[in-house]
Amino acid sequence: MPAYRIEIRVVPRRGILDPQGKAVADALHSLGFPEVTDVRVGRHVVVETRAASADEAQRRAAEMCERLLANPVTEDFEIEQVVEIAAVSAAAHG
Amino acid sequence: MPAYRIEIRVVPRRGILDPQGKAVADALHSLGFPEVTDVRVGRHVVVETRAASADEAQRRAAEMCERLLANPVTEDFEIEQVVEIAAVSAAAHG
Numbered sequence: 790m791p792a793y794r795i796e797i798r799v800v801p802r803r804g805i806l807d808p809q810g811k812a813v814a815d816a817l818h819s820l821g822f823p824e825v826t827d828v829r830v831g832r833h834v835v836v837e838t839r840a841a842s843a844d845e846a847q848r849r850a851a852e853m854c855e856r857l858l859a860n861p862v863t864e865d866f867e868i869e870q871v872v873e874i875a876a877v878s879a880a881a882h883g
Numbered sequence: 884m885p886a887y888r889i890e891i892r893v894v895p896r897r898g899i900l901d902p903q904g905k906a907v908a909d910a911l912h913s914l915g916f917p918e919v920t921d922v923r924v925g926r927h928v929v930v931e932t933r934a935a936s937a938d939e940a941q942r943r944a945a946e947m948c949e950r951l952l953a954n955p956v957t958e959d960f961e962i963e964q965v966v967e968i969a970a971v972s973a974a975a976h977g
Binding site: 790792798799800810813816817820822824825826827828829830831832833834835836837838839840849852853856857858 | 884886892893894904907910911914916918919920921922923924925926927928929930931932933934943946947950951952
């Protein structure tokens, strides 16, 4: 079964308070970046998995987001890309 | 000065132990996703800022990553995109 690398972005929803983003914005101001007007901090999750096809990998990744990776109340997720890595993986793992 | 939204991805370097990724992989296995072979968890940072040009915004964002957003020993960063949002921002803020 082919292997895929899936890149997933999970970010706080607009309008949801993001204290980590606020802290980063304040730190950037202190470090000499006064032009920054807003920062939001989410997660970037890289999942390597096996699936029958890229479509199947993407469908399963959406399920993973709904079940575990994203908080449906406060976060939005986006599956940024699904890349087949079977050849790379076979070479890397022998 | 135009406003830009910059999307930045910060991920643990390959070969660096990623306990959070390991915990997520274990949880996915328990939740019925045995096909997952590896997970790495990084950050997705969205910075809204003002700059003279998209190139200038990108250059400043790289400085922010080097100074604060990424740990140069354990993490890689990538500036995924720089999008002008001046019109949107003006409409949204008044």
